[in-house]
Amino acid sequence: MMRKRLPERGLPWPELAAALEAAKAGDYSWRRGRVAVFIYYLDEALERVQKEAYLAYFTENALGQRAFPSLAKLEREVVEMGLSLLHAPPEAGGTFTSGGSESIFLALLAARERAGRAHPNIVLAESAHLTFDRAAWYLGMAVRRIPLAAGYVADVPAMAAATDQDTIALIASAPCYPYGTIDDIPALAALAQEKGVWLHVDACVGGFLSPFLERLGHALPPWDFRVPGVTSISADLHKHGMAAKGASLLLVADDAWRAYHRFASSAWPRGPYVSYVAQGTRPGGAVAAAWAVMHSLGEEGYLRAARRILDAKARLSAGLRAVGAFEVLEPSPHAMLVFRPRDPALDAGRIAAAMDARGWLPSRMSDGRGFHLHLNPIHDQVVEEYLAHLGESLAEATAGAGEGAAPGPAY
Ligand SMILES: Cc1ncc(COP(=O)(O)O)c(C=O)c1O
Known part of the structure; x- marks a missing residue:
């Protein structure tokens, strides 16, 4: 086995910065709202x-x-x-x-x-x-x-x-x-x-x-x-x-x-x-x-973040309902949205795999059917895109196309 070793000489920062940026190429893009777990993001001003x-x-x-x-x-x-x-x-x-x-x-x-x-x-x-x-x-x-x-x-x-x-x-x-x-x-x-x-x-x-x-x-x-x-x-x-x-x-x-x-x-x-x-x-x-x-942020900033989450959730929930093929579980007054295909025979793993192929990290429930979104403010920017890709993924799964994915670890 070729174990990684310390470089002989130190490398300049610009080279390292480029290497780190390149290292992220295969990661899911949280900046584009593709990750509904792990991340809490409001805007660039707060990031600074x-x-x-x-x-x-x-x-x-x-x-x-x-x-x-x-x-x-x-x-x-x-x-x-x-x-x-x-x-x-x-x-x-x-x-x-x-x-x-x-x-x-x-x-x-x-x-x-x-x-x-x-x-x-x-x-x-x-x-x-x-x-x-x-x-x-x-x-x-x-x-x-x-x-x-x-x-x-x-x-x-x-x-x-x-x-x-x-x-x-x-x-x-x-x-x-x-x-x-x-x-x-x-x-x-x-x-x-x-x-x-x-x-x-x-x-x-x-x-x-x-x-x-x-x-x-x-x-x-x-x-x-x-x-x-x-x-x-x-x-x-x-x-x-x-x-x-x-x-x-x-x-x-x-x-x-x-x-x-x-x-x-x-x-x-x-x-x-x-x-x-x-x-x-x-x-x-x-x-x-x-x-x-x-x-x-102060009170006002936290309220702004909360409003954006609620807005994203309401639009996602309405969009999912409009599709009809999904059942939205509604117990949560919070930032979580859990939904699953109405048809128990439909392979949720195929939907997950199709979403994954479109760059979304699918977070799934242990039952193999449910999808879990934990929304943060950035998601209000991607509701329409998410719903469009979910519609395509549903169509693929209904047609029986693609390989299903096991519920899989999100961690
Ligand atoms: C309800 C709840 N408790 C505890 C934890 C663990 O927190 P941490 O990952 O910061 O250790 C989490 C993480 O998502 C959580 O959602």
Whole structure:
């Protein structure tokens, strides 16, 4: 095997820049709206803010809170803006993390440490993000995934029945990724209070969109700190918060609970080491970019982003319905749109393959029939093109042309 090696001499930047650009040639084009997962994009002006702010703190290490008090202050302000947006009580607190996964890991760690059970388990709906299973695997917890109730939401009585003395946390999604639905969080919070367990609300994907959907007059089920019994919320800045990647918040209803995910030790020769997160060295740029994006957008900017998503979704949904061959699942008040061919005999894999051939990354549901779109503002530019290509792909699949594609990993 010819393993890649370091070049003997360094290469000039223009050559490297060209090589990187060329390397992207085979990627799906998110700038042309071809990717309805992974990407959150508003416009070039905001992209500039993200990049410039990140570069302004490119070298600083957010682990060094004493060395870089400016970063510590930016971080505090980002957390405070998150707490305000999510109606947290005065005693609440929060932590800036690298992403949804880290926020969830820390929430489960805190719940485990608070409960102190020998054989902990967590109870969640089957629509909850698989990060909970990943975190539970790392943290030595059993996972009880419960089938959904009607309407693609958590089955609260079934979750209650699955909760026992070893349950350390209940999980709710606001919304869940697969369907975009918000679980009955008041009911789950009441259950958590009754059982004396932690309730984590996973608003990784919704935390920075739901407040603005609400301001635009969309009645969402209650999900944030206004619901008594909500213990913690994860809300990702690098999703609808529109920040550069590497930014999320874990917010807790009582700042004192952050101690449950705090590591502090002096058991080495180099003085005390304290961290509230899983990382040691942390990119200062991610903090600065989040702070700058929040100030650049303000309420008005987030509302603009939310409006564009809703507009794209309404036009896509109407277009899909007009085609008639597709069934649009409508449970989500959020940025997700799930649809599937009405005819169960129609090979959805062929439609996916035909869309893929036209440059769209097909994100598919595990059932092999459903298609999943997670919309961001850029999609309002490509609705007509998407529908036209879907119509062509449907015609190809109906004619039995082309090879079908397996549901396939989006990751
Ligand atoms: C609902 C939900 N929770 C958690 C995550 C994990 O977040 P991350 O990929 O930032 O680690 C995601 C990612 O899409 C999500 O949608």
